[in-house]
Amino acid sequence: MLGLRKFISVLLLAVFFIPQSANAASSEEHRSTPITARLITAQDGIPGDTRSLSAGLHLRLNEKWKTYWRSPGEVGIPPSVDWSGSENVKDIEFLWPAPTRFTAFGIENFGYTGDVVFPLRVSLEDSRGPATLRAQVKLLVCSDICVPEEFALDLTLERGTGIDQGAANLISTYADRVPDDADAGGVRVAEAFIDDDLEELLVSIRVDAPLQAPDVFPELGAGIALGKPDIRLGEQNRLLWARLPILSADPGALEAPRITVTDGADRSFTVLADRATQELPPPFLRAATKPDVLEMVWIAAIALLGGLVLNVMPCVLPVLSIKLSSLVRHSDIPRSCVRTGFLASAAGAMVFMWGLALVLWGLQRLGMSVGWGLQFQNPLFISIMIVVLLIFSANLFGTFEISLPSSLQTRLAGAGGREGYSADFFTGMFGAVMATPCSAPFLGTAVAFALAGRGIDILVVFTALGLGLSAPYLAVAAFPGIITFMPRPGRWMLAVKLGMGVLLLTTALWLFWVLAGVAGMRAVWAVAVFSGAGILVVSIPDLRLQYKWPLAAASFVLALAVGPNAQQPAAPQDAKKAALSWVPFDRGEIARRVSAGEVVFVDVTADWCLTCKANKALVIERETVRGALEAEGVTAMQADWTRPDERIARYLESYGRYGIPFNAVYGPAAPNGIVLSELLTSTDVMDALARAGTAALAHGNAGQD
Numbered sequence: 001m002l003g004l005r006k007f008i009s010v011l012l013l014a015v016f017f018i019p020q021s022a023n024a025a026s027s028e029e030h031r032s033t034p035i036t037a038r039l040i041t042a043q044d045g046i047p048g049d050t051r052s053l054s055a056g057l058h059l060r061l062n063e064k065w066k067t068y069w070r071s072p073g074e075v076g077i078p079p080s081v082d083w084s085g086s087e088n089v090k091d092i093e094f095l096w097p098a099p100t101r102f103t104a105f106g107i108e109n110f111g112y113t114g115d116v117v118f119p120l121r122v123s124l125e126d127s128r129g130p131a132t133l134r135a136q137v138k139l140l141v142c143s144d145i146c147v148p149e150e151f152a153l154d155l156t157l158e159r160g161t162g163i164d165q166g167a168a169n170l171i172s173t174y175a176d177r178v179p180d181d182a183d184a185g186g187v188r189v190a191e192a193f194i195d196d197d198l199e200e201l202l203v204s205i206r207v208d209a210p211l212q213a214p215d216v217f218p219e220l221g222a223g224i225a226l227g228k229p230d231i232r233l234g235e236q237n238r239l240l241w242a243r244l245p246i247l248s249a250d251p252g253a254l255e256a257p258r259i260t261v262t263d264g265a266d267r268s269f270t271v272l273a274d275r276a277t278q279e280l281p282p283p284f285l286r287a288a289t290k291p292d293v294l295e296m297v298w299i300a301a302i303a304l305l306g307g308l309v310l311n312v313m314p315c316v317l318p319v320l321s322i323k324l325s326s327l328v329r330h331s332d333i334p335r336s337c338v339r340t341g342f343l344a345s346a347a348g349a350m351v352f353m354w355g356l357a358l359v360l361w362g363l364q365r366l367g368m369s370v371g372w373g374l375q376f377q378n379p380l381f382i383s384i385m386i387v388v389l390l391i392f393s394a395n396l397f398g399t400f401e402i403s404l405p406s407s408l409q410t411r412l413a414g415a416g417g418r419e420g421y422s423a424d425f426f427t428g429m430f431g432a433v434m435a436t437p438c439s440a441p442f443l444g445t446a447v448a449f450a451l452a453g454r455g456i457d458i459l460v461v462f463t464a465l466g467l468g469l470s471a472p473y474l475a476v477a478a479f480p481g482i483i484t485f486m487p488r489p490g491r492w493m494l495a496v497k498l499g500m501g502v503l504l505l506t507t508a509l510w511l512f513w514v515l516a517g518v519a520g521m522r523a524v525w526a527v528a529v530f531s532g533a534g535i536l537v538v539s540i541p542d543l544r545l546q547y548k549w550p551l552a553a554a555s556f557v558l559a560l561a562v563g564p565n566a567q568q569p570a571a572p573q574d575a576k577k578a579a580l581s582w583v584p585f586d587r588g589e590i591a592r593r594v595s596a597g598e599v600v601f602v603d604v605t606a607d608w609c610l611t612c613k614a615n616k617a618l619v620i621e622r623e624t625v626r627g628a629l630e631a632e633g634v635t636a637m638q639a640d641w642t643r644p645d646e647r648i649a650r651y652l653e654s655y656g657r658y659g660i661p662f663n664a665v666y667g668p669a670a671p672n673g674i675v676l677s678e679l680l681t682s683t684d685v686m687d688a689l690a691r692a693g694t695a696a697l698a699h700g701n702a703g704q705d
Helices: 002-014 165-175 293-310 314-329 335-365 379-396 406-413 418-435 443-451 455-469 471-478 480-485 492-519 521-539 545-562 587-595 610-620 623-629 646-654 682-692 694-704
Strands: 035-041 052-061 066-073 080-082 089-094 100-104 107-113 115-124 131-142 146-157 187-194 200-207 215-219 230-234 239-248 258-262 268-272 599-605 634-640 662-667 670-675
Touching: 035 131, 035 146, 035 165, 052 066, 052 107, 052 131, 052 146, 052 165, 066 215, 089 131, 115 131, 115 165, 187 268, 200 215, 200 258, 215 239, 239 587, 239 646, 293 455, 335 418, 335 455, 335 471, 335 480, 379 492, 379 521, 379 545, 455 471, 471 480, 492 521, 521 545, 587 599, 587 634, 587 662, 599 610, 599 646, 599 682, 610 623, 610 682, 623 634, 623 682, 662 682, 670 682
Parallel strands: 599 634
Antiparallel strands: 035 052, 052 115, 066 107, 066 131, 080 131, 089 115, 100 107, 131 146, 187 200, 200 239, 215 258, 230 239, 258 268, 599 662, 662 670
């Protein structure tokens, strides 16, 4: 590459000594709507004393159009040129100027916009005769849609000595943008680490001259796509460290890492990095951006509202039943006890939220993927919730009663009813646990802010969430006189008790369904059989206590030990029965389909997300929306997050989301996606589909013209 620059410099100096022609040699132009292309040379003839020519493939891309680098990113096709028809040409070296980064569909791509010249170093067979360059060019140009371009360019040079300064300068300008090699770039050390699961790439490069605002373009092999880099500088900006997620990879195509670094328009270099055997530590931890006080207050208010709305979401059905049970139980005791009991319930909800915040902060510090409701991807957690709900519902149905020793009952009775405070505490905590599978309106924004920020951000947001969720408890604690509006105890309480038992049993059945999606039917049968045996044991009236509870405890332990470990491999998505013809989630496929003029509706869902199911039943599966999603040119794509999937987690994180439901619509007029609200409406979906497809109709009409 340095040899080419020296060669071009010599040609430029020769301008002062060799007569100049009026025009540089250039091929006929290829013109289309997105692009103008031609071959150019610095010489308009072949001097008798040279076997090399300086040439270039000049592309002029019209506004909003782009083409791709040799490594295009997750989608795209690099330009290719077939020179086999050339005459008196021994070899042509095709050089690539440093690319720029552009983002579409949430995917990083690399290439060029505006004008670009690919410098060519042409070696001749015979310097005494004419030469002909014949290029069969294939490239992909993209705007709102992508268009494959294929054309031929021919350029014949006779003998001559003229040089055109304009063409020489143009080729020289882009030759200077071709990245240096490691030595010329001042690279001392270059290392790259790829984890065994092919999930991320770490890069560490030391250079002689400080970097200012670098960007990193790694190449690992064909078909291997990477996300946006997290770049950090250390050692007076002479150490570059970058972490990049690997979005898609074929282990068989993995090659030695080739890293291109750009630092402004005038500095770039490419190095072959050594493969490191252990993870490369960052040079320092960059401080998170600190929001101001007003932003914190605003986010806390959104979180408070989100927590409040959680109380009426469908996934909080057990919470509502437990609240009703608590009100009935406290209807005939002093107001001071009612106040204390409901404060205890609020404390339970707050303690859970603070504990969850601490766990998420710890996982975040360890670099793990965290999100709202992800515990419902864990079969052990689901099994525990099932066992607890079955025990509670069986107790409400009267199959067994938990009685304390008479001496303890007498002691607690004299304490003014304080025996219920611990139960109230765990009622509030249990309700908060069951609230987490949902992303209520306003909740997604607040949780995303927290999980992407500092520890104090997580604490503030989850405190506000807890206050919103416990607001009904706090309201009763503040106004205990509300119990005067409750009917007097009577036989109706038995009906309420049975009704709440049905609600809890229904929730347990829903969790069985979730467990089937997460771990398979073997896990469902194991948990059902062993937990059922435990409840049966405690329901036998004549069985002695010294046998009853140990046997029941053993059955429940077996349910939790055997069930989660009996999980089966996940069934392929296309094997799952669905009303719509869903296409399995593929982030790259979104771009490919939109490039072809299609509209793509993405639905991120999970079996444990009741809000997702409500959206599907009330909006997506309704006739109007379903008809639009089944129309020609529209693709319905579903991402099933019932089980952990890093691809889906990274996709959500790219939009600042850490929970579901999540829906977005992509199209020629909306290549970066239109993100919809957590609670869908038919109007919003239809409007997004129409807006995303507007450009497709425009381009289709233009094509007909």
